[in-house]
Amino acid sequence: ALAAKSVAEAQKGLVFAGFLKLLLPLIVVIPGIVAFALNADIAKSDEAxxxxxxxxVPTGIKGLAFAALVAAIVGAVAGMLNSISTIFTMDxxxxxxxxxxxxxxxxxxGRISAAVALLVAFPIAIMLQNLDQAFQFIQEFTGFVSPGALAIFLLGFFWKRATANGALxxxxxxxxxxxxxKWLLPELPFMDRMGLVFILCVxxxxxxxxxxxxxxxxKAIELSPELFNTTRGFKVAAAIIVVVLIAIYTIWW
Structure with missing residues (x-):
């Protein structure tokens, strides 16, 4: 969205991403439910x-799914290495x-920093191989960063008194x-912790x-009402996403 050529293009990208995100519960949860229903002989959740x-899965589809999985992993790693090398080299x-x-x-x-990052990642990956749920682990520790990032973005955009020191x-x-x-309140769900950390960062x-x-x-960003104008299609799509999310949380929370 930040790299879009116009506000309209950014809005279309956000709506599309919102609909893709609605598929995530199906992708993450359904395999576990199916494995449970079939009494799968697995030792931990990540084996489902x-x-x-x-x-x-049939043989042909199995190869296609495996190729897609490998491509996704390679793409994710490539993006992370690019970010690591860029941040270290330029910043x-x-x-x-x-x-x-x-x-x-x-x-x-940049190439050297990317190689060093890979060398550091190898032993960390080995130490994490016994996780019960890798996806939940990733989401939880992503939550160490996202509350502060959200606070910085929101106040940086909408509060003209925000300072660089405050952001740091x-x-x-x-x-x-x-x-x-996490240390003092280990029983607190990580999503609740993220909300509390966001408030503290603000x-x-x-x-x-x-x-x-x-x-x-x-130097504050000048915001005008025109920047927040949306098309009728965006409003309808956003409303659909909100309704679906409310239904998901209401039924399965």
Whole structure:
């Protein structure tokens, strides 16, 4: 959405992504339900999908599904490596180590940082191989980052007194608050923890602005009502997504 050529294109992308997200519960939950109903001989939850793939899916479709799975994994890893190398090269190396580095030098540093990231990932992956549910683990620890990121985006866009120091504190605080809550309140569901951490990050940014006594900065983003105009199709699609989500949570919560 942030890279879209226009607001209308960004809205179409968001609606499309919203409908794709509605499929996620089916993709994640249904294989486990089917494996349970068939009394699958598995030791942990993450074995449900491969068990179904091996015992139920026909040979041709099985190969197609496996190829799609591998392609998805490779695509995800490639995207992560690209992000890691870009962040390290442009935001750390070029900004603090060598401001005059040539393009060839930056490319080489990016490749090295990506290779180092892979080497670091190998032992971590081995340590995590005994997880019962890898998907839930990923969602939980993604939640260490997302509350602070959401707070930074919302206040950065809609509150003109938000400061860079407040954003930095929220970025650090999202990890600190999440770790403390996971340690002190281990029984608290991670989605509830994410909500509480988000509120704390917002309070940190507000407190930072109060301490710094900032006024509305000239660099603040100017928002006008025209930016939030949506087409009738977007409104209808968004309403459908909201209704489906309400139904899902009401029936299966």
């Amino acid at each position: 999908y491969p068990w179904l793939l091996y015992h139920i 750390i190396y070029q900004s603090y180590v060598n401001r005059q580095a040539s393009q060839a030098k930056l490319v080489r540093v 504190l929220a970025a650090i605080g999202t990890f600190v608050f999440s770790l403390l809550m 309070l940190v940014m507000v407190a930072s602005a109060m301490v710094e006594r900032t006024k509305e900065t000239g």
